[in-house]
Amino acid sequence: TSLGDLVLDLDVDRCPKTSENFLKLCKTYYYNFCSFFNVQKDFIAQTEDPTDLGTGGESIWARLPPSGSAGDEHGRRHFKAELGAQKEHHKTLNHSRRGTLGMAVSEGKSGSQFYLTLADGLSELDGKHVVFGRLVEGFEVLEQINEALVDEQGRPLREIRLRHVVVLDDPFPDP
Template sequence: MSKAIIKTEKGDMTVQFYDKDAPNTVANFLKLAKEGYYDGVTFHRVINDFVIQGGDPTGTGAGGPGYQIDCELTGDNQYHDRGVLSMAHAGRNTGGSQFFICHSRNNTSHLDRNHTCFGKVIENVDVVDDIRQGDKILGIEVTEE
């Protein structure tokens, strides 16, 4: 199983990816991470008890990598719970680089099978609670593939 460490100003979070449920989404995220795409990018959207969202190099919520990927909505792990990473999009099959991490299961069930869940924070999930709008992703280190 693929893993990475998302390094932030508030601490590091270890993520285990859902390689079987969302192989293309995981591959896209890991490719961007290895290229340094996320380095210095902010969490531009933070909603308490819902999500922290990042991955837009413009910081506006409208940016992306210049291409779109298809949603992957089948599989056993397609539900939004505390620490789950999921692809943000502006409609089905329009994701690219923006992702969010859920604070909890509260207020997230409507996202199930609409946004691709592609991993989960397995260490230091409390960092999610400390992130504020404008906090930076210092880098993402892929530790296992």
């Protein structure tokens, strides 16, 4: 970020579709220069919709040529959120810890918009959004984001951007 590095570890085994989507978007530079547009102290830091449509962004599958199959399991712009994994693994896939990585869900679907939690114990988000990773390094940067001065809509007065995203490990084949 423009404030320093954040290192995330994804739960590729329990949230494979969400993780694959996120990793492939990262590898295509989709998130580069994306800003945190919604920072709510001791709650969440949410990234903007890179498409600027206000629809939660788009999945990697919307950025690929159509496969020709009408029943494409991934959908296109959005894909079915992996909320089942959240229920099955609710003791570990939850918003209990600061630095939780979540994919925003609207009407049961996800695109590309994600957030990081800025406090422990945010159980009110459990089951509503997909937890698919955790921050493992960069907690001091996360605290700087949490302490950012924001306007009445939660927009940081000093822009906070993802400068460059580096994927260290991707277990999924490239399309």
